[in-house]
Amino acid sequence: xxxEVWSDFVCxxxxxxxxxxxxALDQFAHKDQVEIExxxxxxxxxxxxxxxxxxxxxxxxxxxxxxxxxxxMNQGLIQQAAExxxxxxxxxxxxxxxxxxxxxxxxxxxxxKESEITEKLLYSYFTESKNVGDIETLIEIAEIVGLDxxxxxxxxxxxxxxxxxxxxxxxxxxxxxxxxxxFFLINDKYAISGAQPLEAFQNAIQKVWEEENPKPQFLDLSxxxxxVCNDESCIIPTDKK
Numbered sequence: 001x002x003x004e005v006w007s008d009f010v011c012x013x014x015x016x017x018x019x020x021x022x023x024a025l026d027q028f029a030h031k032d033q034v035e036i037e038x039x040x041x042x043x044x045x046x047x048x049x050x051x052x053x054x055x056x057x058x059x060x061x062x063x064x065x066x067x068x069x070x071x072x073m074n075q076g077l078i079q080q081a082a083e084x085x086x087x088x089x090x091x092x093x094x095x096x097x098x099x100x101x102x103x104x105x106x107x108x109x110x111x112x113k114e115s116e117i118t119e120k121l122l123y124s125y126f127t128e129s130k131n132v133g134d135i136e137t138l139i140e141i142a143e144i145v146g147l148d149x150x151x152x153x154x155x156x157x158x159x160x161x162x163x164x165x166x167x168x169x170x171x172x173x174x175x176x177x178x179x180x181x182x183f184f185l186i187n188d189k190y191a192i193s194g195a196q197p198l199e200a201f202q203n204a205i206q207k208v209w210e211e212e213n214p215k216p217q218f219l220d221l222s223x224x225x226x227x228v229c230n231d232e233s234c235i236i237p238t239d240k241k
Contacts, residue, residue, distance in 0.1 A: 001030070001209060006039040006173050006183040009098045009132050012077045012088065015122045017182035017195035019084045024201035030209060038109075038118050040102040040169040041181045047097040049133040055093040080195075087127045094125075096133030099166065104138050106162035107155045108147060116145040187212065 003021070007014035025031045044062075051058065056067040063070070074090050081088045101121050108117035120141050124130040130137050135156050142152040155161045176185070184192040186208050192200065 001033060001205070001212075002035045002037065002187055004037050004039055004185040004188075006041040006169070006178055006185075007181045008041050008043045009101050009121045009125055010096065011041075011043055011181055012074075012081070012126065013195040014182040015086060015126055016077075016080055016084065017184070018118075018122070019086060020195060020198045021184065021201050023084065023198055024205055027202065028205055028209075034205075036115070038105060038114055039173065040105070040166040041173055041178070041183075042098055042102070042170065043181070044097075045099065047095065047133075049097045049100075050131070051095055053095060055090055055095050058095040081126075084198075089127055089129050092129035094129060094131040096131050098133060099163075100135060100138060100156055101132045102166045102169075103162040104142060104152070104156060106165040107152065108142070108145070111147065113145055113147055117142065117147070120145050 005018065005021070007018065021036075025034060028034070053061070054067075056070045059065075059070045060067045071090075074088075078088045078090065105114060105117050105121065108114050121132055124137075124141050125132045130141070132138065132141070135153075138156055139149060139152050143149045173183070176183075180193070182193075182195060186192070186204065190204065190208050192204055196204075
């Protein structure tokens with residue numbers, strides 16, 4: 001089973017959805033036969049890397065509301081995150097551009113570190129309040145998960161490196177008419193949109209598995225097939241008693 005996940009590193013529902021999927025897989029009998037691939041999606045491709053605005057100011061401007069309303073709305077997200085063991089530190093969160101973070105994730109994929117870098121980038125942004133658009137910060141994050149510092153620096157300081165991979169994911173999202181994240185595509189034909197409840201992930205994974213791996217209609221308890229007639233013979237073996 002292959003699950004492709006479109007997400008962004010500054011999307012609060014993406015981190016929640018990722019963790020709920022993982023919790024569902026922890027209870028799935030065939031977890032070892034599931035492959036997860038993360039796909040790039042930028043919520044705001046035009047976002048600056050650095051801004052003096054707080055996350056509350058940025059969201060208030062984006063949604064045309066007050067900072068107080070943003071703070072109130074985020075309480076529900078903070079609670080949802082806490083229920084599955086995530087800590088969202090909105091007070092110190094740093095709004096940023098995520099294109100370079102996505103390029104880093106694509107590089108990490110080539111050396112078998114996609115899962116680790118994806119988790120660390122989300123944790124760095126939502127819990128540690130790091131600027132995941134800053135090159136030096138990204139290099140530090142990469143080194144923590146075991147990526148070569150010099151190679152990572154070379155990749156991130158070359159603006160063309162892995163940019164085509166990021167844009168390919170975004171083009172694929174457009175082809176699938178994906179307009180919001182997180183978005184989960186299972187075996188290229190079953191979709192889950194949004195950070196659905198844990199039960200929804202559990203049910204979806206089980207349903208897909210059962211549909212694509214049908215069980216035999218019955219369990220054969222026969223000790224052998226010697227006493228069977230077919231279109232070629234109907235002979236009882238003489239050595240059977």
